[in-house]
Amino acid sequence: DSGVTQTPKHLITATGQRVTLRCSPRSGDLSVYWYQQSLDQGLQFLIQYYNGEERAKGNILERFSAQQFPDLHSELNLSSLELGDSALYFCASSPAGGTGGNEQFFGPGTRLTVL
Amino acid sequence: GEDVEQSLFLSVREGDSSVINCTYTDSSSTYLYWYKQEPGAGLQLLTYIFSNMDMKQDQRLTVLLNKKDKHLSLRIADTQTGDSAIYFCAEPRPGNTGKLIFGQGTTLQVKP
Numbered sequence: 001d002s003g004v005t006q007t008p009k010h011l012i013t014a015t016g017q018r019v020t021l022r023c024s025p026r027s028g029d030l031s032v033y034w035y036q037q038s039l040d041q042g043l044q045f046l047i048q049y050y051n052g053e054e055r056a057k058g059n060i061l062e063r064f065s066a067q068q069f070p071d072l073h074s075e076l077n078l079s080s081l082e083l084g085d086s087a088l089y090f091c092a093s094s095p096a097g098g099t100g101g102n103e104q105f106f107g108p109g110t111r112l113t114v115l
Numbered sequence: 116g117e118d119v120e121q122s123l124f125l126s127v128r129e130g131d132s133s134v135i136n137c138t139y140t141d142s143s144s145t146y147l148y149w150y151k152q153e154p155g156a157g158l159q160l161l162t163y164i165f166s167n168m169d170m171k172q173d174q175r176l177t178v179l180l181n182k183k184d185k186h187l188s189l190r191i192a193d194t195q196t197g198d199s200a201i202y203f204c205a206e207p208r209p210g211n212t213g214k215l216i217f218g219q220g221t222t223l224q225v226k227p
Contacts, residue, residue: 002157002159031213033213033214033215042217042218042219042220043158043203043217043220045216045217048212048213050213055213056208056210056213056214058214090157092158094213096213097211097212097213098211098212098213102213103160103163104160104213104215105160106150106158106159108156108157109157
């Protein structure tokens with residue numbers, strides 16, 4: 001158990017819908033990261049928040065947005081869902097914002113299926 | 116290139132050594148990471164190596180770093196069936212962020 005929790009574990013929805021994925025980081029970690037894992041794209045970095053502020057952005061679509069709240073939990077919002085958005089979405093957390101030996105701890109993931 | 120490259124599949128017999136290779140992109144990367152993903156689970160950090168090291172050993176794991184060729188390898192000694200998983204190498208992107216770029220992952224199959 002990494003200490004990172006994600007809800008829900010599974011999500012099945014229809015095209016055009018909007019969903020929210022939730023992540024609670026390990027106690028004391030200030031950074032939260034979101035990744036998308038799919039068979040064709042592999043593991044892709046989406047976005048990082050550090051202490052409530054956006055720190056880095058990756059291949060995140062405009063239909064997707066995220067935020068980190070004052071209690072440091074984070075939500076990833078996916079809207080106008082398409083079939084290709086079906087994937088495993090991971091959240092990770094780390095104590096700091098940089099990469100110097102800054103181990104990222106991964107949650108168990110949310111499996112999103114868009115029908 | 117822009118991508119971190121790994122071979123996709125490796126099959127070994129139980130008790131043999133496994134070597135998983137990775138080519139990364141940025142010669143200035145300070146840390147390089149190996150993560151393990153077991154079926155149905157998230158990624159778990161196995162080990163990492165600082166760029167001023169050529170080798171790091173941790174029990175059955177040995178990491179070798181060749182900075183000139185931007186080549187990283189993970190050797191697992193006495194491979195067990197419980198080592199069957201997907202192994203990802205990852206490198207950070209420049210800048211003071213935690214952004215990691217992952218390889219495609221190598222699926223390790225251990226046969227009894």
